[in-house]
Amino acid sequence: MTLDEFRDQVSFLMKRDWHVTWDDACGDDQPLIAGRDAGFTPEQFVEWFAEKYDLIRFDDVWPRLS
Numbered sequence: 001m002t003l004d005e006f007r008d009q010v011s012f013l014m015k016r017d018w019h020v021t022w023d024d025a026c027g028d029d030q031p032l033i034a035g036r037d038a039g040f041t042p043e044q045f046v047e048w049f050a051e052k053y054d055l056i057r058f059d060d061v062w063p064r065l066s
Contacts, residue, residue: 009042
């Protein structure tokens with residue numbers, strides 16, 4: 001997977017789950033490169049990043065109104 005593909009998938013997952021893009025959260029390519037090269041999937045990378053930086057999943061705080 002190219003860095004651009006990895007970044008796009010990470011950004012999509014972060015926007016879906018935490019309502020921020022990668023650029024909003026960090027924007028630096030180095031963590032993405034390290035995660036991709038270490039064999040993380042985009043999903044695993046996002047989970048790691050969110051746990052490391054204590055991101056709050058908005059759905060846990062404000063459930064969706066139906």
